[in-house]
Structures are given as structure tokens and as C-alpha cells.
Amino acid sequence: MKVFEMKVFGKKDFKKITDFLRKPGLDIKIKVNADCAGMTSYRAGGKCKALIEAGSETALSALVKYLADSNAGYFILGEGTNVLFNDGYIDLFVIKLTGDFDKIALAGNGCISAGAAASLQKLVIFAAKHSLDLSFLAGIPGTVGGAVAGNSGTTVKGICSSIKEARYLYVSNGFYGYRNYPLKTADYGYRFCILPDMAIITGILIAPETAEREDILKTIRKNIKNKKRSQPIGSRSPGCFFKNPSGSSISAGEMIDDCGLKGFHFGDCVISEKHANFIINSGNASASDVFVLSKIAAGIVKNKFNIELESEVKLVGF
Ligand SMILES: Cc1cc2nc3c(=O)[nH]c(=O)nc-3n(C[C@H](O)[C@H](O)[C@H](O)COP(=O)(O)OP(=O)(O)OC[C@H]3O[C@@H](n4cnc5c(N)ncnc54)[C@H](O)[C@@H]3O)c2cc1C
Structure with missing residues (x-):
């Protein structure tokens, strides 16, 4: 953050x-x-x-x-x-x-250049049209910059593994400048990407795997359908609230569900009946309503599973 x-x-x-x-x-x-x-x-x-x-x-x-x-x-x-x-x-x-910063273009050698402000979903579709497969990112809202910062994706694969180079503005001891940085596997992991010198990502050069265009489009449709089936898409939420704990065979959502918390309300926010890792603003929830409900859920999970859930959502000003 x-x-x-x-x-x-x-x-x-x-x-x-x-x-x-x-x-x-x-x-x-x-x-x-x-x-x-x-x-x-x-x-x-x-x-x-x-x-x-x-x-x-x-x-x-x-x-x-x-x-x-x-x-x-x-x-x-x-x-x-x-x-x-x-x-x-x-x-x-x-x-x-x-x-x-809101641009997407072919960059030769099977690569695409995308600005940080470009829509991630536009990038997924642009790639598919050129037989380049980013279908694992289908249905994830937000920008390219936000996706890189959090290595967004599925539980097994994030966007960073397909990135050749990230361009960023660095700020270090009074020095500022742009740098093209070849991303290394050590720079990222599950829901994080740490670039040097307080980087502001401005764009990426991404090298997706190649596949048949129709197959990619089919997988995109399937992934979006699965998301709609299993998640309260369209509700006021930031997606999954908690990261899945490392080393655990069950997900954060399954733990919250196991604690019987689906449908649990606090103020104007509620734990989704469809997916227990979604804490939804169901009306005029304040940020503190959301924060308190997340703490209640994390506390009950801690009691039952002895696992500390960590927020995936970036909390600003708390
Ligand atoms: C319905 C729904 C479903 C979702 N499903 C998924 C999913 O399947 N997988 C998944 O990983 N996520 C998912 N998310 C979460 C979210 O969409 C992703 O994390 C997304 O990539 C965030 O992008 P954003 O542009 O909205 O970033 P923001 O929310 O605006 O920012 C997120 C973080 O990135 C940083 N950031 C943003 N831009 C830059 C930049 N240019 N340079 C440096 N830092 C930057 C911000 O400072 C912040 O810390 C979902 C969210 C919703 C609402």
C-alpha cells in the first residue's frame, strides 16, 4: 500500500x-x-x-x-x-x-504493453483477441496497476508471473525517476508484489502464454460464470475481505462459513450468504461498521481455528 x-x-x-x-x-x-x-x-x-x-x-x-x-x-x-x-x-x-496511463498495445514478441490505469478486463479481452491467454484474470475488476500491486489472480496464479517488466516511478532519498524493472519471482507472492523504492507502477510489459483464441474466450466465459455463481458480484464490496491463510487446507471463506457467520449483520453491513469471505455494504455502512464486522469474524475464526486472518483489503486511514 x-x-x-x-x-x-x-x-x-x-x-x-x-x-x-x-x-x-x-x-x-x-x-x-x-x-x-x-x-x-x-x-x-x-x-x-x-x-x-x-x-x-x-x-x-x-x-x-x-x-x-x-x-x-x-x-x-x-x-x-x-x-x-x-x-x-x-x-x-x-x-x-x-x-x-490508460493504454494497451501489442509490443512484439508475444508481449503486450499496458498502462497502469488500463482496465484489467480490457487487457484480458485484448490479449484473447491476439491469442494470448490471461483468462485466469477474467472477472477481476480494477486496473492493471492495482492488479500488479496485489498480484491479483486466483489462489494458484497471480498476474505477476506473466509480467516481463514493470515500469514505475521511484522515490528514493529525494531522487525521482522512471525505471523499467524486470520482475523477479522473489518480488511477488500470494496477493503481494514488492517493488523497490516506494514504486508507483505506471505500466507493464506482459508476456501471456499463447492459446487458440476461441479456447481462451471459452475459458473467460466459464471463469466469469463461475464467479457469478459463487460470489455476490455487483454488491458493494472489495471482493474477498481476508487472504486465504497459508498452509491451511481450508479457505478464509470456508472458515467463516464454518463458524456459522453467513448472514451475520453489524450496522449496515453483512457477511454474504453466497460467499462468507465477502463483507458487504448492504445500505449505508460506515467504514467502521465494516471494520468492526471484519474484527468480529476474524475473532470468531481465531477462537475456532487458532488462525489469524489477515486483511486482503487495503485499509487506509485506520
Ligand atoms: C467483485 C470482486 C471480485 C474480485 N475478485 C478478485 C479475484 O478473483 N482475485 C483477486 O486477486 N482480486 C479480486 N478482487 C479484488 C480487486 O478487484 C483486485 O485486487 C484488483 O486488482 C484491485 O485493482 P484496483 O485498480 O481496484 O486497485 P485499488 O483497489 O485501487 O488498489 C489496491 C492496492 O493497489 C495499490 N495500487 C493501485 N494502483 C497502483 C499503482 N499504479 N502503483 C502502485 N500501487 C498501486 C493501491 O495503493 C492499493 O494498495 C475482487 C474485487 C471485487 C469487488
């Missing part, structure tokens, strides 16, 4: 930052006092200092350099399908990538 520490600064400093960001010529859009609930699939949470959209590498590096030099904390957001912002006021600038 990309959260940078900041010093508390006053209204004047805030105005200086927003004035800088509004300078003509910088491909940056800024919305101050932005509503965090609208930024995520959970539709819960408070407000942040500002939502800033950067549309080019030049804009992004200028923005990040300025915020870091000003000791202003920031958080990189993809599509917000794996994030829960806390209620109240969150002392962070939220950065989203747009424009130049």
Missing part, C-alpha cells in the same frame, strides 16, 4: 500545493476535499485532502516530487476495488493515474 508519512501542515501550505497543482500546462486535475466513498467499490468512508488525477509521466513525477518535498502524504488509487478508506477526514492526497 502506498501511503507516505507526512508532517502536519497548515492551510497556507495546503493552498501552496493546490495552487502549484493547478498551474496551466501540468496534466493534472484536482478536486479538494474529495469524497472517498465514491472512489471505491465499498462506497464507504469519509473525505480526503484532495483527489488528484495525473495524465502523463511528466505530470506524475512533478506531482509526486512536489508532494514529497512538501512532506504531504499521498496514496495511489487504482479503481478502488480493493480499498477501504476510514470514516471522517483522511489527511492524504489520493492520486489516480489517467490519460497516457
Whole structure:
């Protein structure tokens, strides 16, 4: 999770930052006092200092350099399908990538280049059209950047194993720059990918396996159908709330189900009847409703299985 520490600064400093960001010529859009609930699939949470959209590498590096030099904390957001912002006021600038970062193209030698802001599902379909198989990612919402940051995928395979190179903006001891980084197996694992120097992923070069186009499309349809059958797709949630514990033969969802927690409510959120690892905002849940219900579920699982469930969802401002 990309959260940078900041010093508390006053209204004047805030105005200086927003004035800088509004300078003509910088491909940056800024919305101050932005509503965090609208930024995520959970539709819960408070407000942040500002939502800033950067549309080019030049804009992004200028923005990040300025915020870091000003000791202003920031958080990189993809599509917000794996994030829960806390209620109240969150002392962070939220950065989203747009424009130049939202591109997908063939890159030769069976590779595809994709920007971090591109939709993961558009990438899956683009690949299939060129007989390149990313069907294991079918049905996972969000952006390419978010998928790389969490090595999204199935329990057995994540996107990172298909990536040749990640491009990122690094921030290290006052130095900033872009780097093309050949991803190594040591950099990622189940639901994590750790890149050096507080990287902001800007794009990837991905080399999927080849297969017959019709076979890939068939698998995509099958995988989406399975997801719809087994998960409450379309509900306000970030997908599975907890990671599956390593070394356990049963999943986090099965443990929660075994504890009889399907349908259990707290405030306006509920553990899904369809899939026990989905904690759903069933109305106007606050982030703290979600947080408390997740703690109740994790506590009951701990009592029964002696296993600490770890959140897969990135909790911001808690
Ligand atoms: C219905 C549903 C089903 C889901 N099914 C699956 C599934 O089968 N498998 C699975 O793995 N996940 C699943 N998810 C979770 C989620 O969709 C994935 O984790 C997705 O890849 C997150 O992408 P995002 O763009 O929404 O990232 P966000 O939620 O916006 O961010 C997630 C994390 O990535 C970081 N991040 C985002 N962009 C960048 C960037 N450019 N550089 C650096 N860090 C970045 C953020 O800081 C944050 O820490 C599901 C979610 C839902 C709602």
C-alpha cells in the first residue's frame, strides 16, 4: 500500500500545493476535499485532502516530487476495488493515474504493453483477441496497476508471473525517476508484489502464454460464470475481505462459513450468504461498521481455528 508519512501542515501550505497543482500546462486535475466513498467499490468512508488525477509521466513525477518535498502524504488509487478508506477526514492526497496511463498495445514478441490505469478486463479481452491467454484474470475488476500491486489472480496464479517488466516511478532519498524493472519471482507472492523504492507502477510489459483464441474466450466465459455463481458480484464490496491463510487446507471463506457467520449483520453491513469471505455494504455502512464486522469474524475464526486472518483489503486511514 502506498501511503507516505507526512508532517502536519497548515492551510497556507495546503493552498501552496493546490495552487502549484493547478498551474496551466501540468496534466493534472484536482478536486479538494474529495469524497472517498465514491472512489471505491465499498462506497464507504469519509473525505480526503484532495483527489488528484495525473495524465502523463511528466505530470506524475512533478506531482509526486512536489508532494514529497512538501512532506504531504499521498496514496495511489487504482479503481478502488480493493480499498477501504476510514470514516471522517483522511489527511492524504489520493492520486489516480489517467490519460497516457490508460493504454494497451501489442509490443512484439508475444508481449503486450499496458498502462497502469488500463482496465484489467480490457487487457484480458485484448490479449484473447491476439491469442494470448490471461483468462485466469477474467472477472477481476480494477486496473492493471492495482492488479500488479496485489498480484491479483486466483489462489494458484497471480498476474505477476506473466509480467516481463514493470515500469514505475521511484522515490528514493529525494531522487525521482522512471525505471523499467524486470520482475523477479522473489518480488511477488500470494496477493503481494514488492517493488523497490516506494514504486508507483505506471505500466507493464506482459508476456501471456499463447492459446487458440476461441479456447481462451471459452475459458473467460466459464471463469466469469463461475464467479457469478459463487460470489455476490455487483454488491458493494472489495471482493474477498481476508487472504486465504497459508498452509491451511481450508479457505478464509470456508472458515467463516464454518463458524456459522453467513448472514451475520453489524450496522449496515453483512457477511454474504453466497460467499462468507465477502463483507458487504448492504445500505449505508460506515467504514467502521465494516471494520468492526471484519474484527468480529476474524475473532470468531481465531477462537475456532487458532488462525489469524489477515486483511486482503487495503485499509487506509485506520
Ligand atoms: C467483485 C470482486 C471480485 C474480485 N475478485 C478478485 C479475484 O478473483 N482475485 C483477486 O486477486 N482480486 C479480486 N478482487 C479484488 C480487486 O478487484 C483486485 O485486487 C484488483 O486488482 C484491485 O485493482 P484496483 O485498480 O481496484 O486497485 P485499488 O483497489 O485501487 O488498489 C489496491 C492496492 O493497489 C495499490 N495500487 C493501485 N494502483 C497502483 C499503482 N499504479 N502503483 C502502485 N500501487 C498501486 C493501491 O495503493 C492499493 O494498495 C475482487 C474485487 C471485487 C469487488
